[in-house]
Amino acid sequence: MSEQQTAMRIQGGSFLLEDAKPEDIFTLEDLSDTQQQIAQTTTEFAENEILPNIPRIESKDFAFTRALLHKAGELGLMSIDVPEQYGGLELDKVTSALVADKIAVCGSFSVAFSAHVGIGTLPLVWYGTEEQKQRYLPKLASGEWVASYALSEASSGSDAMNIRTQAVLSPDGRHYILNGEKMWISNAGMANLFTVFAKIDGEKFSAFLIEAGTPGLSVGAEEHKLGIRGSSTCPLVLSDCKVPVENLLGEAGKGHHIAFNTLNVGRYKLGSAAVGGAKIAFRNGVRYARERKAFGKPISSFGLVQQMIANSATGIFAGESAVYRVVGAIDASLAAMDKSAPNPSLETQKRIEEFAVECSILKVWCSEMLDRLVDDMLQVHGGYGYVEEFPAERSYRDSRINRIFEGTNEINRLIISGWMLKRAMQGRLALMPAIQRVMDEVMSGPVAREEQTGELAAARAMLASGKKLALFCAGVASQRFGTTLADEQEVMAALADILIEVLVLESCILRTEKMQGTRKLPVAMTRYYAAHAFGVMERAAETILSAAAEGDMLRTQMAVFRRLTKHDPENTVALGREIAAAMIDAGRYTMD
Amino acid sequence: MRILTLVRQVPDAEETIRIREGKVDLASSKLVVDTMDEYGIEQALRFREQGLAEEVVAVGVGPTRMQDALRTALAMGADRAIHVQTEVMLDPIALSKVIADLARAEAADLIFSGGQQADWDSHALGAAVAERLNWPQATWTNALELNGSTLKGRHDTDEGSETFELPLPAVVTTQQGLNEPRYPTVPNIMRAKKKEIRAVPLEPSSATPLALVTGSEIQVKARRNKILDGKDAAAAGRQLVELLRNEARVIQ
Ligand SMILES: Cc1cc2nc3c(=O)[nH]c(=O)nc-3n(C[C@H](O)[C@H](O)[C@H](O)COP(=O)(O)OP(=O)(O)OC[C@H]3O[C@@H](n4cnc5c(N)ncnc54)[C@H](O)[C@@H]3O)c2cc1C
Numbered sequence: 001m002s003e004q005q006t007a008m009r010i011q012g013g014s015f016l017l018e019d020a021k022p023e024d025i026f027t028l029e030d031l032s033d034t035q036q037q038i039a040q041t042t043t044e045f046a047e048n049e050i051l052p053n054i055p056r057i058e059s060k061d062f063a064f065t066r067a068l069l070h071k072a073g074e075l076g077l078m079s080i081d082v083p084e085q086y087g088g089l090e091l092d093k094v095t096s097a098l099v100a101d102k103i104a105v106c107g108s109f110s111v112a113f114s115a116h117v118g119i120g121t122l123p124l125v126w127y128g129t130e131e132q133k134q135r136y137l138p139k140l141a142s143g144e145w146v147a148s149y150a151l152s153e154a155s156s157g158s159d160a161m162n163i164r165t166q167a168v169l170s171p172d173g174r175h176y177i178l179n180g181e182k183m184w185i186s187n188a189g190m191a192n193l194f195t196v197f198a199k200i201d202g203e204k205f206s207a208f209l210i211e212a213g214t215p216g217l218s219v220g221a222e223e224h225k226l227g228i229r230g231s232s233t234c235p236l237v238l239s240d241c242k243v244p245v246e247n248l249l250g251e252a253g254k255g256h257h258i259a260f261n262t263l264n265v266g267r268y269k270l271g272s273a274a275v276g277g278a279k280i281a282f283r284n285g286v287r288y289a290r291e292r293k294a295f296g297k298p299i300s301s302f303g304l305v306q307q308m309i310a311n312s313a314t315g316i317f318a319g320e321s322a323v324y325r326v327v328g329a330i331d332a333s334l335a336a337m338d339k340s341a342p343n344p345s346l347e348t349q350k351r352i353e354e355f356a357v358e359c360s361i362l363k364v365w366c367s368e369m370l371d372r373l374v375d376d377m378l379q380v381h382g383g384y385g386y387v388e389e390f391p392a393e394r395s396y397r398d399s400r401i402n403r404i405f406e407g408t409n410e411i412n413r414l415i416i417s418g419w420m421l422k423r424a425m426q427g428r429l430a431l432m433p434a435i436q437r438v439m440d441e442v443m444s445g446p447v448a449r450e451e452q453t454g455e456l457a458a459a460r461a462m463l464a465s466g467k468k469l470a471l472f473c474a475g476v477a478s479q480r481f482g483t484t485l486a487d488e489q490e491v492m493a494a495l496a497d498i499l500i501e502v503l504v505l506e507s508c509i510l511r512t513e514k515m516q517g518t519r520k521l522p523v524a525m526t527r528y529y530a531a532h533a534f535g536v537m538e539r540a541a542e543t544i545l546s547a548a549a550e551g552d553m554l555r556t557q558m559a560v561f562r563r564l565t566k567h568d569p570e571n572t573v574a575l576g577r578e579i580a581a582a583m584i585d586a587g588r589y590t591m592d
Numbered sequence: 593m594r595i596l597t598l599v600r601q602v603p604d605a606e607e608t609i610r611i612r613e614g615k616v617d618l619a620s621s622k623l624v625v626d627t628m629d630e631y632g633i634e635q636a637l638r639f640r641e642q643g644l645a646e647e648v649v650a651v652g653v654g655p656t657r658m659q660d661a662l663r664t665a666l667a668m669g670a671d672r673a674i675h676v677q678t679e680v681m682l683d684p685i686a687l688s689k690v691i692a693d694l695a696r697a698e699a700a701d702l703i704f705s706g707g708q709q710a711d712w713d714s715h716a717l718g719a720a721v722a723e724r725l726n727w728p729q730a731t732w733t734n735a736l737e738l739n740g741s742t743l744k745g746r747h748d749t750d751e752g753s754e755t756f757e758l759p760l761p762a763v764v765t766t767q768q769g770l771n772e773p774r775y776p777t778v779p780n781i782m783r784a785k786k787k788e789i790r791a792v793p794l795e796p797s798s799a800t801p802l803a804l805v806t807g808s809e810i811q812v813k814a815r816r817n818k819i820l821d822g823k824d825a826a827a828a829g830r831q832l833v834e835l836l837r838n839e840a841r842v843i844q
Contacts, residue, residue, distance in 0.1 A: 033660070033663060034781060034782065034785060037663065037664065037667055037776060037781045037784075038778055038781055040664075040776075041667075041775045041776050041777070041778065041781065044775050045775060074777065075775060075777045075778060076777045076778025076779050076780075076781075077778060079778065079779075080778070089778055089779060089782060091778075091782075384819070389822060585608065586607075586608055587608055592620050
């Protein structure tokens with residue numbers, strides 16, 4: 001169990017309506033000694049075992065990658081989320097996010113690792129019977145076995161409920177006979193255990209545990225991929241595959257719970273892995289910029305190179321701030337749980353599901369941050385960025401998958417705004433009264449700007465305006481589209497963009513405030529990020545308002561928009577140079 | 593048999609070192625266990641695992657932050673740790689007094705210390721401790737084997753290597769090649785939380801450094817920033833040799 005809990009128990013989605021205080025949130029600076037040591041062990045494993053072996057991993061030497069996974073298992077890195085009675089350690093989620101972050105120095109290995117510990121192992125932890133857990137979990141926690149999760153099919157990825165794989169009970173009632181085909185299954189080429197989703201009698205969505213080698217189960221050829229080439233991705237073919245009835249996972253017809261709840265964890269972990277991947281790509285880029293000379297100077301002395309470095313560093317800072325805040329809040333909620341409750345697994349999932357919006361935000365924001373960062377770091381390398389001799393090229397290719405799996409970013413954006421609105425309708429989130437208050441306030445004339453003081457005054461003001469902007473836009477859009485709002489996907493996604501920026505910006509501000517002025521760089525990065533985030537929010541709000549109104553109505557609303565978005569600009573050029581200088585000096589991402 | 597294994601904290605080799613007020617700025621550096629000392633910890637653990645030693649005690653001398661390094665040693669597998677607390681930077685000779693006193697108090701049979709320290713680069717500590725205790729010492733070892741109270745081993749010489757044999761108690765300094773130090777595993781990190789780190793304040797009179805560091809400066813190596821196109825490996829090889837010979841002048 002986590003020993004240090006600074007985060008207060010909070011309600012999912014509440015970041016929009018309530019103003020959290022710095023002491024309410026968890027930050028990386030709050031890590032316990034134990035968490036730091038586990039992070040250090042993971043870092044050493046990454047630096048000494050993964051980095052020097054990337055060519056072998058990338059050559060699809062799966063025997064080697066498997067052995068490396070096993071080594072990670074021997075270090076205990078695969079047992080963080082597994083209960084003690086099944087060979088695990090059952091530590092907090094911050095620790096498991098830290099491991100995902102530190103191990104992410106190579107996209108291929110990181111995907112193999114996460115597919116195993118996340119979607120591969122968690123369904124069993126949560127839904128397995130005592131017998132199933134005894135049988136499989138110790139082998140998965142030690143890395144002796146590798147796990148794989150097979151949900152997607154050629155004709156249904158996002159639309160996962162529509163899978164065609166069928167299961168039928170055998171006449172003697174002892175087996176389910178599965179038929180169908182799965183697509184893009186991570187780890188398939190080296191897995192020992194598959195969690196396969198199928199519909200019993202074409203109706204009841206269910207999950208099955210299938211061991212490799214089961215007659216009727218075959219693994220197809222490796223896909224040739226843009227990136228993460230050293231990870232295994234294959235189709236699975238089930239043809240009259242006989243699965244013992246004891247291997248039905250969870251209840252027949254309840255497989256969608258397994259599929260969806262596992263995704264929440266997958267999403268915040270993808271967020272932390274993206275932050276980890278960003279750090280290594282950044283280090284490579286900054287070091288290159290220090291060494292490379294052009295026009296007689298190191299390219300790191302050029303403002304435009306510094307700008308890419310500052311953007312990237314700030315992305316890492318913001319990503320870390322948001323990821324550990326959310327995961328810390330999840331831990332606080334889990335720590336407050338009554339462990340003797342009748343079904344602790346179910347309660348755990350419920351508590352994590354409470355943060356579904358936050359998990360989706362981390363997934364979307366961090367994957368897009370990483371994509372921008374690897375693009376900038378490749379650009380810093382110039383022509384050398386485009387050739388395979390330098391790691392920038394691989395990072396660039398490896399990053400791209402993150403916007404596709406664990407729910408595409410489009411699907412996740414729809415979840416973010418959809419979930420908030422649904423909660424509001426159910427009366428579980430006081431969104432409607434808040435919208436009403438903001439609408440009354442802005443429509444009744446000039447908006448009083450909240451007085452903010454201190455170094456982060458401008459950032460604070462932007463955050464306050466951003467929250468109001470989100471509520472105002474949600475109000476305008478619901479008035480205009482009513483119950484069909486969900487069909488206006490572009491509006492929903494723009495709304496999601498404002499929510500995303502609100503959470504990430506607030507996390508930066510709170511983390512920096514929690515440091516109480518002990519460090520200068522976080523202040524600079526928060527101010528720099530605020531300016532960027534506010535721009536995103538403004539554009540998204542314009543998209544929403546102009547789609548929701550026209551003529552005089554639109555003019556009135558744009559007047560409100562301008563009042564809400566009035567702000568003093570930050571000198572991002574000076575801030576960017578300050579941030580870049582520190583990074584270039586350190587030769588990596590730093591906060592000192 | 594009880595083994596004391598010394599643990600020192602040095603800036604991470606991966607990090608950029610800064611100088612502040614004439615001193616290496618340790619406050620802003622990431623500090624790690626000196627790799628040289630890790631070989632000693634690893635060797636002690638192996639002896640214990642082979643049933644040749646009963647207890648491995650990690651010893652650190654320094655300020656509060658020293659505890660991080662000791663916790664790493666415990667997480668690697670040391671049984672307990674002793675932290676001699678002091679804010680004073682001790683030179684190897686003064687430090688050797690502290691270690692020798694502890695070795696007597698703990699009735700140690702074997703002391704491991706890194707052959708040199710990554711920060712000071714002095715090779716004096718092991719020898720000074722042996723001298724104070726009047727024990728034999730083996731330096732720069734890269735292979736060790738224990739039979740009863742006889743320690744056999746090997747160390748490198750300029751043109752080859754030497755094997756040796758000595759009776760315990762003894763002081764042994766370690767170096768790269770002796771073994772492959774383990775990482776602390778997650779279960780061991782959790783177990784280490786329950787292990788003891790005994791803190792003993794250092795009596796100011798018991799060890800006074802005579803040699804004081806009065807200033808530091810960092811040499812910045814200018815790089816040549818040359819990247820050879822590796823498409824034609826043979827040509828690149830020839831070009832590299834030519835550059836190493838005529839430009840860098842590091843080969844003949
Ligand atoms: C390398 C790799 C590894 C993978 N690993 C696994 C694994 O281990 N297990 C597993 O089960 N799956 C895995 N997948 C599958 C992955 O989860 C799916 O590819 C993903 O969910 C998208 O589904 P799809 O490919 O069918 O795309 P589609 O659903 O066809 O989507 C195509 C496009 O349409 C958009 N779109 C779809 N529906 C909507 C909508 N309702 N509204 C708006 N836009 C929409 C999408 O955002 C996307 O841009 C993996 C995929 C890859 C490439």
